[in-house]
Amino acid sequence: MNKVMIEHVSRIEGHAKITITLDDAGQVSDAQFHVTQIRGFEKFVEGRPYYEMPSITARICGICPVSHLLASSKACDAIMAVQVPEAARKLRELLHMAQFVQSHALSFFYLSAPDLLLGMDSDPAKRNVAGLLEKHPDLLREGIALRKFGQQVIERLAKERIHPSWTVPGGVNAEFDPDLREKTLAELPAAMAIVKRTIALWKKTLDSFPDEIESFSNFPTMYCGLVGPDGSLRLYDGNLRFIGADGSIVADQVKPADYATYIGEASLSDSYLKAPYFKPVGYDEGIYRVGPLARLNIADRCGTPAADEELAEYRQRLGRIVQSGFHYHYARLIEVVYALERMQELLDDPALLGTKVRAHADVNNLEGVGIIEAPRGTLIHHYKVNDDGAMTWANLIVATGHNNLAMGRGVLQVAKRFVDGNKIQEGALNRVSALIRAYDPCLSCSTHAVGVVPMVLQLRGSNGELLDELG
């Protein structure tokens, strides 16, 4: 049996490794995506005060610290059993929207655009940000500006840098400066114009990827994400909804605290990352996806005018349920429109400048769950504490975890189409990497586009001898 391995070491979630197994005829027979997660995390936090969790978890994942801060703070809110003051709730959502803008801009413009706009088979030496600067300088500049806008709003809220203590259990620790609100409002239209131009360009480009659309995780799965009481898209707060592959709602308005009734976690022997599945259906039939693609499948509507217009066109082009993982990119851009519109709504709301921003309380619940939609998908923090507030147990389910099974299946599908048993083509390696990047699992898995190919593709013969190597 021959094995193709794509392997690299990621600082954030341990190793990410892709194994593609070939049969004796040189045809792809199996593929798996393994990610190792921080081990011993639960042990590490045991005995520590629960209110330290937001900053601890934010430091553990350097890629989306804001997402962990928010999910963790919400879990702590639940332990304190407090209602977060309105201004703080809105400020947290504003921070979250800014994080969406910067994170999605990074994913699209920096990490994926080189593949998408220069071509999957273009010269790998030039298939990077530098190459993009040569061919599409305006687009890249706009992408950089959009990301910077998101980062700046984060800085304005959380002070000079991503200040881990701004978002705290019970709210936030400082109110918002009205001057900074004006500044941000003034910059919003330019950011919106950038996304609109990018979406228009993307719609024109879409048709040049028929093979990728057909083979990038293009298979039916369930989907999971947060929705509002009216079924609209929610990123900061909401209840869980699960839909089947055909779009039928199988569970709706599941309260965060009840997530474990619906989400089971299988331990895979070859991966430290657990594989969550929809419990009522069972493992592994209950495979579901999260993230931009899933959220747009789940939501009845976005709930903001421009995003809803884009969503209508998206559905008209691709159908009500979009199953190709390739369309994570398109969905991501629509979410940026939504995030900018939400920012506008929040900034226009006088309640945002309220001065009551933090509720104080002791431990009032021995257990708390906080769920948000991180840019990459549903993020769950679940803590248990003793009467004194010392952590006794923690469980984190991250977006990469939810998508674990789907990514594995996606790799198989891409490999079947693009990996030729005799020799590895750079295009094959790149398509496998590009599939993973479509899910945007973490920066380290996605740095290819900034010049490094962090994955090694090895082709080994049945006796383990190296037949070919690419990386």
Added chain:
Amino acid sequence: MTEKVKVRIDGEVIAATPGQTILEVARANDKYIPALCYMEGLSAVGACRLCMVEVAGVARLLPACTTPVQEGLAVNTSSPQLQSYRKIALELLFAERNHVCAVCVSSGHCELQSLAQEHGITYIRYPYNFPKLAVDTTHPRFVLDQNRCILCSRCVRTCDEIEGAHVWDVSGRGIQSRLVSELKRPWGEATTCTSCGKCVQACPTGAMAEKGWGVEEMTKRPAVVSRLTSMREGQ
């Protein structure tokens, strides 16, 4: 009026009161000597060894916080050798326990952290001890994280000498030394504790903190504790 004695600190002749320590004289005359376990208003114990100075005619280094001045004493507060000794002392403090500034409530307001910055410490040359230490969360308002304790005993002296409750002690020896409340009872069960919180204010690191604060949120006011002594002495 007591007779003054003449001492030299870094070459400058200073009139001091007999019985004052080198550190006290230096501070009163705007001469900087780093110190960590010393706190104004408390007895000096010479535990941290950061205030070591060179004294003319004495072969070994002396702690400024416990050495009384004498007529004619000539003190040198900084030299490459002192710098390197102080650096070693600080690095050993970091290596002994689990100091993770990135997740500490006192980051940005920590005396250990700022001394490290002042001495240009960017990494620790000694292997970390990584002890497994508990966090005492039993007190309703305060928390003690042994991971961040440097055994300076400022809390011990504050509680004993100012509050008069003597909740705190250091038990064990050497690397096994641990701060304990009331014969190793959890802090929340210590019957002598008046919950005044002065120990928390005196603590130079994030080892003692008020409950509920996130990273960088805990600021201390040891000066408030020191002032209590001077107010009482003034009476």
